[in-house]
Amino acid sequence: MGSAFVEHLGRLASTQGERVALRDDAGELTYGALRERVTDVAAALTARGLAGKRVALLLPSSTEWVTAFLGCLASGATAVALTELYAERELESLVRASGASAIVAGEATTEVATKVAGGATVIAAEELRQPRAGGEPTATAAGGLLLFTSGTTGRPKGVPITEESALHLGRTLGAAWGFEPEDVLLHVLPLHHVHGIGVSLVVGLLAGATVRLLPRFDAERVWDELGSATALMGVPTQHKKLFDAFDAATPERRARWERSARLLRLVTSGSAALPAALGERWRALSGRYPLERYGMTEIGIVLSNPEHGERRPGTVGKPLPGVSVRIVGDGGEPVSDGEPGELWVRAPTVFAGYDGDAAATLASFRDGWFVTGDTAKCADDGYLTILGRTSVDILKSGGEKLSALEIEDTLREHPGVAEVAVVGVPDETWGDAVVAVLVARAGHAGALDEQSVRAWAKARLTAYKVPKRVVVVDELPRNALGKVMKNELVRRLREAS
Ligand code: AMP
Numbered sequence: 001m002g003s004a005f006v007e008h009l010g011r012l013a014s015t016q017g018e019r020v021a022l023r024d025d026a027g028e029l030t031y032g033a034l035r036e037r038v039t040d041v042a043a044a045l046t047a048r049g050l051a052g053k054r055v056a057l058l059l060p061s062s063t064e065w066v067t068a069f070l071g072c073l074a075s076g077a078t079a080v081a082l083t084e085l086y087a088e089r090e091l092e093s094l095v096r097a098s099g100a101s102a103i104v105a106g107e108a109t110t111e112v113a114t115k116v117a118g119g120a121t122v123i124a125a126e127e128l129r130q131p132r133a134g135g136e137p138t139a140t141a142a143g144g145l146l147l148f149t150s151g152t153t154g155r156p157k158g159v160p161i162t163e164e165s166a167l168h169l170g171r172t173l174g175a176a177w178g179f180e181p182e183d184v185l186l187h188v189l190p191l192h193h194v195h196g197i198g199v200s201l202v203v204g205l206l207a208g209a210t211v212r213l214l215p216r217f218d219a220e221r222v223w224d225e226l227g228s229a230t231a232l233m234g235v236p237t238q239h240k241k242l243f244d245a246f247d248a249a250t251p252e253r254r255a256r257w258e259r260s261a262r263l264l265r266l267v268t269s270g271s272a273a274l275p276a277a278l279g280e281r282w283r284a285l286s287g288r289y290p291l292e293r294y295g296m297t298e299i300g301i302v303l304s305n306p307e308h309g310e311r312r313p314g315t316v317g318k319p320l321p322g323v324s325v326r327i328v329g330d331g332g333e334p335v336s337d338g339e340p341g342e343l344w345v346r347a348p349t350v351f352a353g354y355d356g357d358a359a360a361t362l363a364s365f366r367d368g369w370f371v372t373g374d375t376a377k378c379a380d381d382g383y384l385t386i387l388g389r390t391s392v393d394i395l396k397s398g399g400e401k402l403s404a405l406e407i408e409d410t411l412r413e414h415p416g417v418a419e420v421a422v423v424g425v426p427d428e429t430w431g432d433a434v435v436a437v438l439v440a441r442a443g444h445a446g447a448l449d450e451q452s453v454r455a456w457a458k459a460r461l462t463a464y465k466v467p468k469r470v471v472v473v474d475e476l477p478r479n480a481l482g483k484v485m486k487n488e489l490v491r492r493l494r495e496a497s
Helices: 004-016 031-047 063-075 088-098 110-116 125-129 163-176 195-206 219-226 236-248 251-263 276-286 358-364 404-411 450-458 486-496
Strands: 020-024 027-030 054-058 078-081 102-105 121-124 144-148 158-162 184-187 210-213 231-234 266-269 291-296 300-304 324-328 341-346 369-378 384-389 394-397 400-403 417-427 431-440 469-472
Touching (some): 004 195, 027 063, 054 063, 063 195, 063 210, 078 088, 088 110, 102 125, 110 121, 144 195, 163 300, 184 195, 195 210, 236 276, 251 276, 266 276, 384 404, 404 417, 404 431, 450 469
Parallel strands (some): 020 210, 102 121, 184 210, 184 231, 231 266, 431 469
Antiparallel strands (some): 144 158, 369 384, 394 400
16 A cells, blocks of 8 residues: 555656755755655654554654655654644643654754653654665555644644545645646745645645745745745735734835735635735735635635635635535524525545544534534625634624624724734623724834724724724734634633623
8 A cells, every 4th residue: 555645756756856846944855855755764664663653743844844744654654743833731632642653853852752752752853864774665554644623712633634635635726726846835834734734735745846845934034035936825824924024124125025926926825814904915015815715624625716716805715626515504504695604514625533532523514514613604606705613703792693703804904903803702781792802003002992992993893893892912812823712812801800
């Protein structure tokens, strides 16, 4: 049983062996060299008895991460994607929950890996680089990937992703977004999440393109590197940081960065709602609105705006090939166009179930549909808008259903607001009281008193959407991917009141 992904890389190695597959701060690997390196890693894992086992990766974003991941697939192991961005305690519980037999660590992560390993063996990544002694290893089991949900609305759950599903997603997105061997993808996402792995890395490699990996997101560096890239995929927080850095830069640097932006073929956004104003910044600079898409760890990417054609701000486009969606009301019946309801999905990339959690799996499917837990609406021409997570973003206030994301988009236009999260805090009168938690723009803290923000909001929002309370904080609680942890925010607000 071989790895279809690694076989595909083998074909790329024979047709374009000299083309650069991966570039990181330490150097580059051609497709030919990548194929060799992956076979060495697979042989080393097999020699350690790890074929068919789970192997956790605790490595920075680098060629080393990618060769360890592909080595797992080639040896029939399942790669467990961890990140040093997690706190030690979280890592410890994820390693235990995953049942990993080994952790592959880099120089900077060996110490933490040893602390969180429990019964797992820690392997230094460089040990896997030794040229293999015997022939090519033959995998006896199917390799795969184990991801953890981002935990913004609950404890992280293990999501097993088959290699077949990852390949399907990579090929579908590569075709939908026009990836070619000539592309240079600037990879700025952490490699412990479906966005960084399944959407970014796998799409680039399957297309035979060059993937330039940055070890971490640094806005100025990203701008500097964009000059030699054709594509960039990011989360909204990263797009925001890019434009903050842009606004703070010298006119010379801005002029250079603008030239780079104009030459980009594709900028995408996902993992959270892209504020329309931020999308418009990209349009003004590069000439095109970013391509926004929607997905989840459990289902891959299922909705996307088009590479060519209308990219409609505030929407996540239409279902990708092979995807069916249904938007249902509280009783499970489909709602009419334009009406909000819960988004259900059927797609070849929907997972089979949570790792060792049959009850959670059962609760997430209804009549063969995956229940996303997101509220969405669909325009009569098929474009979908995500209104937020039903559990934390859809508030029921005074009998009305509100989308926190819509209110956030309006408040973001306030000149004193740098960041915003709208949450519902349980309240006897309102059910959910709409509370706006704001981070002030530098030098504007004085402009954000509750009375004036509410007056400003009243002029722009229907009365029942106007926040009942306005709280200014220094920082919003975010997870490793930059998403606001709304449950945590509500907990803090309740504690403080
Ligand atoms: P994750 O599994 O960490 O990728 O989180 C998936 C969740 O992120 C979805 O259920 C949505 O709530 C949210 N999400 C992903 N993409 C978008 C998007 N383009 N707009 C709004 N929310 C999104």
